Amino acid sequence: MSVTPGPTAGRSADDLLLPVPARVSATYVVAAPERVPDDPADEIAGALTGLPFAAGREPLTVTVTEVGEDDPTLAWAREILCCPDCSPGAEALLGELLHTTRRHLKVTGTAAPGWPPAHLYATARAVDVLAESTGGVPLDAEAPRTLPRPWRPTPAAAPETFPVAEWLWIGVHPDAGGYALQTTGLARLGLPELRAGAVALRHVAAWTRLFKALARSLTNRLFAHLDAGEPDAPLPVPAEPVLTTADAALAQNAPPPPEPRALTVRLRPEPPSPRVPTSHLIVTRGRGDPSEIFGGAGDERTPRC
Numbered sequence: 001m002s003v004t005p006g007p008t009a010g011r012s013a014d015d016l017l018l019p020v021p022a023r024v025s026a027t028y029v030v031a032a033p034e035r036v037p038d039d040p041a042d043e044i045a046g047a048l049t050g051l052p053f054a055a056g057r058e059p060l061t062v063t064v065t066e067v068g069e070d071d072p073t074l075a076w077a078r079e080i081l082c083c084p085d086c087s088p089g090a091e092a093l094l095g096e097l098l099h100t101t102r103r104h105l106k107v108t109g110t111a112a113p114g115w116p117p118a119h120l121y122a123t124a125r126a127v128d129v130l131a132e133s134t135g136g137v138p139l140d141a142e143a144p145r146t147l148p149r150p151w152r153p154t155p156a157a158a159p160e161t162f163p164v165a166e167w168l169w170i171g172v173h174p175d176a177g178g179y180a181l182q183t184t185g186l187a188r189l190g191l192p193e194l195r196a197g198a199v200a201l202r203h204v205a206a207w208t209r210l211f212k213a214l215a216r217s218l219t220n221r222l223f224a225h226l227d228a229g230e231p232d233a234p235l236p237v238p239a240e241p242v243l244t245t246a247d248a249a250l251a252q253n254a255p256p257p258p259e260p261r262a263l264t265v266r267l268r269p270e271p272p273s274p275r276v277p278t279s280h281l282i283v284t285r286g287r288g289d290p291s292e293i294f295g296g297a298g299d300e301r302t303p304r305c
Contacts, residue, residue: 016269016281017234018192020226023058024113026123026188028147029073030105033136040064040105043133047125051118052155058112062122064130065106073106073141105130113190114226115159120167120188124151143169143184156253159223163253164189165212172204179204182280183211191218191235192269192279202291209294213247214265214283240264240286248294263288 037043041064053060067073107130109123128151131138138147156162168185177198186193194214199207218237225235242264246256264286272279 014239015236016239016267018237018269020113020222020231020233020235021190022112022231023110024119024188024190025108025110026120027073027106027108027142028123028127029067029139029141030107030127030130030134030136031074031139033103033105033130033134035134036066036103036105037130037134040130044126044129047129048122051121051125052116053118054114054116057114060109060111060118060122062107062109062119062126064126065108067104067106068102069104071104071106074104105134105136112231113222114231115162115223116155117162117189121153121155124153128152140169140184143171145169159220159227160250161253162219162223163251164215164219165251166253168212168215170208170211172208181207181211183215186215186218187278189219189222191222192281194283195270195280196283203295205296206291206294209245209248209296210243210265210290211283212251213243213245213294214241216247216251217241217243237267240266245293261293263290263293265290 044062044064048062051060107123107126109119109126111117111119127138127147128149130136131149131151138149138151139145140147153163153166164185167188168183171182171184172179173182174180175197178200180195180197181199181204183194194211196207196211221237222235225233242262244260244262246260249256266284266286268282268284270276270280270282
């Protein structure tokens, strides 16, 4: 990802300019199905009717592919879900199934970015139908995490009510200065993922809420940018955006507090690398203390890797 700050009419010279992809995809897996349908497209056709879709956008496509246990899509899931410390109980058993079962179903939805994110809803519905009909386990292999059953997120009526937190996984793992946080899910909308490091254990929950607030702010900016008819123009984002507790609530489609509190964070782009193949925004403190603005009682807990 090449991101450069630069002045444009109506924009700050300190804005980051984020490239917007022409197409975005969401991929999930139905792991270890008891049976594999002869015609997966026919199996999911009914579930895809009635989805919201903007006129004039490139068509939505949903594909179902049978993959083996050595498929690269499952590599991260095999590593984490087979780790008893990272994935106790049922998820560790799923890790074993990923190693021992030869057939899995990969479901991918692809569309142009923007509102509404029909590819997310379509993929979720297809995964839900296939898990039910085949006896497989719905899995977000990129996070990795198992998905709820049933999994039929209700399409939001407007961008302002889009509960981005429902589509986001915030992973937490130890690093040299405490804990690191990283999102999975924003790239499926056409945005960089978020990363932060050296977060103290007692502040992890506050930073998790901060990440949800930032995700909501970024998705709102993206939807408005694309709605203005600028699909080929980069997305301007302040290098030090203001985030509020209302953003954190609305990210989960919850009522905002009557008197929202605010802070700023600093964003630094990090392009893909062999170690981290996805573009990220590195998030650090700006003005205001995340633990004071986004903290809550009983926040200290042991994060999962």
